[in-house]
Ligand SMILES: Nc1ncnc2c1ncn2[C@@H]1O[C@H](COP(=O)(O)OP(=O)(O)OP(=O)(O)O)[C@@H](O)[C@H]1O
């Protein structure tokens with residue numbers, strides 16, 4: 319049986335006291351990550367915390383983390399794991415992000431009370447494509463000047479060539495049932511009424527094999543994962559040690575939770591997505607601006623690369639002028655830039671100015687996509703602009719008001735605005751620069767929250 323978890327883990331925060339000296343640039347991410355609260359525990363404990371900094375100092379290592387494509391986008395919880403990889407990559411280590419095209423079809427039971435709905439191979443393939451793109455975008459958005467290599471791999475690639483019989487005979491024989499059964503992810507499910515399927519039970523063997531495969535092919539000796547992944551990290555460690563005798567390590571990162579304490583992610587249905595078509599840069603930015611005061615320092619440490627003294631300075635400013643929400647805005651700006659790039663951050667700020675500060679200039683600078691993202695539920699129309707089109711005609715053509723006297727009344731009583739400016743004369747002719755923005759758009763608002771977007775096409 320594997321050693322009980324309490325003895326098998328070592329908390330990195332106890333290892334790195336505030337004034338301990340770093341070993342070298344290569345081992346620095348472990349130390350700074352632990353100070354930031356990003357790296358929580360290391361496995362195995364007995365030799366791990368002592369050997370791991372030495373291993374890192376001895377030369378560039380390969381560090382990996384896996385992401386199951388059970389949706390077509392990553393989310394903010396996964397971002398923490400990506401940031402963990404980036405800390406290593408920036409220090410000069412090579413990193414591998416594995417997209418679990420194979421493992422997503424099995425379904426990781428870790429942290430779940432029920433089995434996942436099966437996904438068709440076609441759906442998984444689509445998700446793999448989207449997540450691979452997203453990971454590549456995230457990594458390429460970094461200043462690539464220094465740092466190690468980044469590779470994105472799909473684990474379906476190394477299972478495609480294997481038969482079940484051969485896999486069980488060569489890999490399965492190295493796993494002890496007692497150890498597998500003892501894992502928390504298995505125990506918690508076995509005691510639940512629905513139990514656990516054989517497929518889910520074998521999940522940890524596949525993740526362990528991934529680690530082994532990357533160890534053999536890429537010299538990978540370190541795997542990162544959320545604390546929910548601990549059992550899977552241990553299985554990989556045990557398998558590699560048993561078959562190669564080499565020392566490998568697992569490092570856990572803390573789980574980001576919602577204000578109600580649930581793990582932020584797909585299962586809880588509270589994910590904040592990294593793909594723009596699921597969560598727009600504006601919503602993403604606002605999610606961080608709205609964080610409660612109690613979260614913001616921790617998130618600055620976890621989700622940004624700002625040096626700790628700078629974060630301390632930002633928090634001092636906050637203590638003096640809390641109404642300015644300086645750390646919240648800085649957090650939102652840094653994370654939005656990391657995920658959506660400079661352009662995404664500008665878009666988020668433009669949308670914020672347009673919506674919360676009624677800025678016509680910001681509205682005029684917005685693209686069709688931004689407007690649609692901002693007013694997600696708003697119907698979008700492409701209409702031909704005929705000479706002499708009146709405010710009333712525009713409202714009717716966009717179905718913003720009902721036909722007949724009721725629509726006329728809504729307009730003349732001031733219930734309608736064009737580009738955030740109220741109109742009261744139904745016969746007013748549309749003017750470019752006023753009713754129609756220089757980008758050819760009109761944002762028609764009826765009542766408090768009904769928006770209609772018109773893109774005017776010239777004849
Ligand atoms: N809220 C979170 N905080 C920190 N890490 C997370 C969070 N959610 C996922 N991770 C980590 O991201 C990595 C990839 O997770 P993956 O996408 O496979 O599953 P997931 O998002 O946890 O999905 P599900 O919610 O369906 O279980 C894992 O190491 C996982 O622990």
Ligand SMILES: N[C@@H](Cc1ccc(O)cc1)C(=O)O
Pocket residue numbers: 383384385386416417418421426473524525528529547550
């Ligand atoms: N099991 C991980 C994802 C993963 C997949 C394959 C791996 O090799 C590693 C990790 C999760 O669900 O969060």
